[in-house]
Every structure is written in C-alpha cells, then in structure tokens.
Amino acid sequence: MVAMAPALGAVLLQEIDAVNEDLQRSTEAGACEVPVVDLQGVDGERRHLVVQQIRRACEDWGVFQVINHGVPVALLTAMLQQAKEFFQLPVEEKRKLSTTWVNQTTPQPVLLQGYSSKEYGKCFLQWGEQLRHIISPVWERNYELWPTNLPSYRETEEDYIAEQEKFVKHMMELISESLGLNKSAITDVFDGNYQRALLANHYPPSPDPSVSVGITEHSDFSIITVILQDTLGLQAQTRDGGWRCVRPIRDALVVNLGDQLQILTNRKYQSGVHRATVDSENKRVSVNTFTNPLDDALVTPIPALLGESQPPLYQGHTYGAYKAAFGARWEKKRAFLKSGSPKNPASF
Numbered sequence: 001m002v003a004m005a006p007a008l009g010a011v012l013l014q015e016i017d018a019v020n021e022d023l024q025r026s027t028e029a030g031a032c033e034v035p036v037v038d039l040q041g042v043d044g045e046r047r048h049l050v051v052q053q054i055r056r057a058c059e060d061w062g063v064f065q066v067i068n069h070g071v072p073v074a075l076l077t078a079m080l081q082q083a084k085e086f087f088q089l090p091v092e093e094k095r096k097l098s099t100t101w102v103n104q105t106t107p108q109p110v111l112l113q114g115y116s117s118k119e120y121g122k123c124f125l126q127w128g129e130q131l132r133h134i135i136s137p138v139w140e141r142n143y144e145l146w147p148t149n150l151p152s153y154r155e156t157e158e159d160y161i162a163e164q165e166k167f168v169k170h171m172m173e174l175i176s177e178s179l180g181l182n183k184s185a186i187t188d189v190f191d192g193n194y195q196r197a198l199l200a201n202h203y204p205p206s207p208d209p210s211v212s213v214g215i216t217e218h219s220d221f222s223i224i225t226v227i228l229q230d231t232l233g234l235q236a237q238t239r240d241g242g243w244r245c246v247r248p249i250r251d252a253l254v255v256n257l258g259d260q261l262q263i264l265t266n267r268k269y270q271s272g273v274h275r276a277t278v279d280s281e282n283k284r285v286s287v288n289t290f291t292n293p294l295d296d297a298l299v300t301p302i303p304a305l306l307g308e309s310q311p312p313l314y315q316g317h318t319y320g321a322y323k324a325a326f327g328a329r330w331e332k333k334r335a336f337l338k339s340g341s342p343k344n345p346a347s348f
C-alpha cells in the first residue's frame, strides 16, 4: 500500500472503522432483505404484480435482485469465470492491458479503459483491481484492451453484453410502467443511444480488512447498473442510512438505479447508494455493466411525471457536464441530488 499523509490517513481510517463496524451489524441474520423481484411470467398474468414489486423496490431501496431474468444462466457462470481467470493471470500479463490514468477536469484520475490496480492514485485504501471496457458506442470499443490469452474471454464478454442490453431494456420498460408511464417512456428519452461500459472488479483477500474497503460509499453516475456477483461483499444503504448486505442469490442479477434515473424520475426513484467490503480470507469478483446516456445527451425529468404539484427538481444537464461536475466530488453530488433545487451541475 502507498504511504499516506498522517492527517488524511487518520480520517480515512476512522471511516474504514465505521465501515467494518457496520459490516458486522449488517451481516447479522435477517439483515439481508434487499428486495428480490421474480420475472417469471412477467409477460402474462404476473405482470401487474411484478411491476408493483419493482415500484416498491425502486421507491424504498434503489437496489434489488432479479431472478428468472432471461439471461442464460450458463452465460452468467461463464462471465464470472472468465473474469476470475483474468484476475488470476500474472500481474505482468494484466498490466499489458493497462491504460494511463487520465486526468480530466476532476482532481481524481479517471480510468477510461483497460486494467488498473486501485493501489494507484488517490484511492489507495480501496483494495482491488479492475478491468474496464467501453462497450458502446461500438467505435469506442478497444479490443486491444480485452484479454487475448484466455481463449473464450472475448466471445463470453460479447455474448454477455448482448444479453445485458436486452435485460436492461426490459428493466427500463418495467420501471417505466412502475411509474405509471407507457413502457417506452424511458427508452424513448435516449432513442437507443447509450454509453455502455463493463467493469470487472476483483477484491483479493486483504491483509488487513480494517484498513481497506473494496469501494467506498457511492451511487453510480449511470441510468442503470447491473451487478453480477457470487460472493458476499456488496452492501446497499437503506433510505435511513443503515447498511444491508446484498446476499448473492444463485443466478440472480443485482439492479442498481443510477443518478440519471433519479433525475429522469424527478426523484420519485433515488439512485441506490452502495459500497463493497473486503474480506481477510475470501476474494471477490463482481462484473458490473453500466448503461449511461451519451455525453451530449440532455437529461431532464420526464415531462409526464411533472405537474403543478410536481415541479421539476432538476434543471437538466448533459451527461458529460454531470460527470465533469461531480467526477470525484461525492459530497457535492449527493447534495445536488438531494437538494431538490433547480441548480445546474455546471454551477458547481
């Protein structure tokens, strides 16, 4: 680990102690109650029930698990397996896929694509390594940063992201219906144009979990994030600020509402605040797919959700401006999302 300045270190260590204290509480029996939505029969008689469950999960949590989602189970297993095999490669092999950290307008370096280890840069207390790919627009795909020494890797990721695309569209339709809108209300906003990324995270056993977390508390910038996991570690924040573990359910996908969905819904649905912890014995691999607007897409509350008693809480912004304003400014982003005042991210 990188040596840290004492003052900064002390603050971070306090935060991490709090994380661990919470972790202990949240792994107690009965504390893993993140909603589970079963899509079995969603195109038939159960649709009404499913839509109702989604509404409740979105209102109360912003994160939920989905079973019988239609993504072939063998593909889920294969994707996780390929990600695990990649992270098992010697570090010299993984580093061949490294890209430089790009210092954008944010003080924190941003990884665009490729392999990185979180010991670098400012996030040294976040313990782990990642592989990130831009999936769409397709011309931004850089296959040079996909592992080539795992023979099935590319085909598996390509099949997985194609299935994810269908699943996310389906979720957007069900979420639209859960808001009382027609099923294409959300997809119509983006007209099929998204920025999609896949991020595989590996959190190795930490020599000292008391001073490391996998990823600290945050909400995603996305419209929707889908997480594939098979090991404990992901935690979701309840609306009253407590933490619950998202206990892996075999073959389930975790759906996390992102900030853009909060803005689109005029805060009817809030983005899910989450984090990942590490363990001293077990490693953990998760595969996240993020569906985001294009950088120049305007994100404003959906007009059909507004009315005299529901004035717009957000003025609207391009996704690019949102990222530039809040890249590494978690507190500012939270304040903006919560404020309910029509400020523009550009004013931050």
Ligand SMILES: O=C(O)CCC(=O)C(=O)O
Residues within 6 Å of the ligand: 199, 201, 214, 215, 220, 227, 229, 233, 234, 274, 275, 276, 286, 288
């Ligand atoms: O590893 C996980 O389960 C969550 C990772 C995450 O939240 C992220 O990469 O944004």
Ligand SMILES: [Fe+2]
Residues within 6 Å of the ligand: 218, 219, 220, 225, 274
């Ligand atoms: Fe996240």
